[in-house]
Amino acid sequence: MVLFCRRLYGFYALAFSALMLTGCGQETNPKEMPPVKVGVVTLKAEVYENTMELPGRTSAYRTAEVRPQVGGIILERLFEEGSLVEANQSLYQIDSATYEAALKSAKATLALAESKEKRYKDLVENQAVSKLEYEQANAALLEAQAKYDMAKIDLEYTKVRAPISGRIGRSRVSEGALVSVNQAAELATIKQLDPIYVDVTQPVRQLLKSRRAHEQGRLQKVSDGSAKVQLTLEEGTEYPLTGALKFNEVNVDEGTASVTLRAIFPNPDENLLPGLFVHARLVGGVDNDAILAPQQGITRNFRGDPVAYVVNADNQVEQRDLDAVQTVGNRWLINSGLQAGDQLITEGLQHIKPGMQVEVQAAANVTLTKTSLE
Structure with missing residues (x-):
């Protein structure tokens, strides 16, 4: 009985050894994974109007505020509100009676001063009057001339004229209003629109x-x-x-x-x-050599900086850090990181990583918008 058990044990041991040798001698041929397919867009330089x-x-x-340069009562408004006016056109007429009287008075004073200066000029040559008296007469003449000129200017200013050509707005005063030289409110405003x-x-x-x-x-x-x-x-x-x-x-x-x-x-x-x-x-x-990359191919890294993935000459994935300036339609204007001829991956980004071997096909998820010069 003991002998029988020993033989049976030896038989099973030999069978197990043969089974193990047979299993170790077989070579396994697991299936190799095919390259991941990615969709790419080949970039090219374009003319882009920034x-x-x-x-x-x-x-x-131009904007000009119409203001009075002398005080008085407005007698008449000489324009239509909202109309076009020309430079130097009369817009308002201020009561000129007192200014006309002042001009006449200044004219009379000027005439007397002229007569006295002329008389003293003849007398000083004959030494009938002193040079000091003649100089005083001459100064009085100049002063009378200045007063006459001022009175003439004041009378002219009773016609309030347009400083520029343009379209005039609404009038802030009406006939009968009292205006003054230093008033805060303008009479009207003219704006040149063309x-x-x-x-x-x-x-x-x-x-x-x-x-x-x-x-x-x-x-x-x-x-x-x-x-x-x-x-x-x-x-x-x-x-x-x-x-x-x-x-x-x-x-x-x-x-x-x-x-x-x-x-x-x-x-x-x-x-x-x-x-x-x-x-x-x-x-x-x-x-003239702008690189416009589809937005589908631009992602962000963990720092939030723009990156892109391209396929190199060996059909391997490369990661590029980008300087993306701005969006142009559905594309990014790229300052650096991409160049003409690069194959930008826009499809299959979730299945790739740098260095991975990929199979390239034309992207079907990109429709490019035209630039402004195309």
């Missing part, structure tokens, strides 16, 4: 970026050397005429960290009135 849309308000090209100014505000950060781009040669000036401006009115309609940027304010608003830019627009039909809220689109320059 534009900025900024809020602004219209203001009159051309017209548009004052817009631009963040300082944006202004500095534009200047740096011009200095580095990434942006060229538009053909006429100045920045063109287009307007969108408050209700959404486009103003048909194009304006030009005139100057940048030299001071920065400390509360908003912005500067004021002033553009000038032709306004022949006076469709633009002072105080209108508008959106101004400024064309600051042209980038």
